Amino acid sequence: MLKKSQTWASLGAVIALGALLAGCSVKQEAPAPAAAATAAPAAASADVPSLEGKTIGIAAKDVVRDFGRLTYQSVQDRVTELGGTVIATQADAKDDKHVANVENLISQKVDAIVVILGDSTTLAPALEKADAAGIPLFTIDHASPHSVNNIGSDNWNIGSTVARTLAEDLRGTGSVLVFNGFYDVVPCQIRYDEFRLVLKNYPDIKIIEPELQDIYEGTIEDAKRKTADAISREGAENINAVWSCWDLPAIGAAQAIDAAGIKTIKTYGVDAEPGALDLIANPDSSYALTVAQQPSLFGKTSAENVARYLGGQQDSVPLSTYLDAVVVDKANVAERRKELGLE
CATH class of the missing domain: 3.40.50.2300 (Response regulator)
Structure with missing residues (x-):
């Protein structure tokens, strides 16, 4: 198996191919958007191992925006459903606090850490410490050479x-x-x-x-x-x-x-923030288009990748997981809000 540093170097070449990667192995298949994406199983299944006896640290940069808040909550919910214990932190959008939270989770010797967002330069030393400590690191919208898996939209x-x-x-x-x-x-x-x-x-x-x-x-x-x-x-x-x-x-x-x-x-x-959707829905507003990500699905998928990795299914966890995003404009905003549960 390749070391993460080797895998990361390979990813650089992959990234250069951009949109041509739709069928590549770095893209993990995930549920479609809308109702199907929000219906998580109540517990572990044959596909997703239990997290019983495992403690998972979660470090979010902030929960101010809907994206951060929904992602943060969905990771916690799915870890709990899978039988794991959660230690959750959020940094009030402060980079130094975000770094301190990650370092505190390392000191508590959690079984894995999920990091949600963050500045790549500021966070890099803390993520390197997690890697050096042997703690599997999972990231959401924060690609890092120290991450086992990063969840993001394409x-x-x-x-x-x-x-x-x-x-x-x-x-x-x-x-x-x-x-x-x-x-x-x-x-x-x-x-x-x-x-x-x-x-x-x-x-x-x-x-x-x-x-x-x-x-x-x-x-x-x-x-x-x-x-x-x-x-x-x-x-x-x-x-x-x-x-x-x-x-x-x-x-x-x-x-x-x-x-x-x-x-x-x-x-x-x-991002499809509520305020943006309200403006797009207003025919007199200049707001023309946004792209809806799926934050709850981000969190759920990350938690399940943690469970697979800790449950001995490391080979089934890709370096990068790209989830579908949905364009929202004035012509479809009402329909998209309903489909994505953003009404």
Whole structure:
């Protein structure tokens, strides 16, 4: 069996293939979205071993957004259903606290750790410590060379889909206001890189400089102010779209655009936060599109991969698990909300 360092090096080549990997072994098949995805078995099964006698540490960066909160809760729920004991921590969106929580779980000698989100640079030393301590590490939306398995959406597909939709909506010409404050967060990095890659084929679409820096606390109000300032500085007629790798900055941007009565700027994000869905459902809002991930399925799948790994089924746990994401726009928002239980 390859060491994780060797496997990670191989993954670098795999990643370069991007969307061509739909049938590759690094993609673990998972249930379809909607009702089928939320109906978890009540306990262990032939496919998913018991976690009885095992203690699983969970370290979430925050539970402010629906994505973090639902993922955090679903990992705990599934570990408990499988008979395991949970030690759960969340860091209130503070990187130093997130690192401390992981280190505390290591000191408690848990049987496995699930890490939800986080800055790749800041967290790396703590994750290396977990690996050195022999504690299997599982991550959610945080690819790491020290992780046994990372759960995420296909962010290459998400990034290119949002970018292509934006470019086609602009009919290949225009100027885009971009929020890019979290490039070290792997999903945002991938989505941004895909955005830039797609725009190479749309040379008449320009990114407005300087790019805006979104923040993690007070995100919506901060983005609302920065968007209003950009509109004042550039002129509404010189901005055609707003791009963000997640919904909260896009919500603030849409609020600023809508409050100004501007009808010529469209806003694009990712995550299907309730506030984003409300704006997309409003025909008068500039919010055009988001992509719904499946946070409860993320957590459930991660917990089951922990159980398989600790239950002697290591070969059945892939390095990366990509779950389906769902595009939500003004034409389908009501239908998608119902399908995904987001009403």
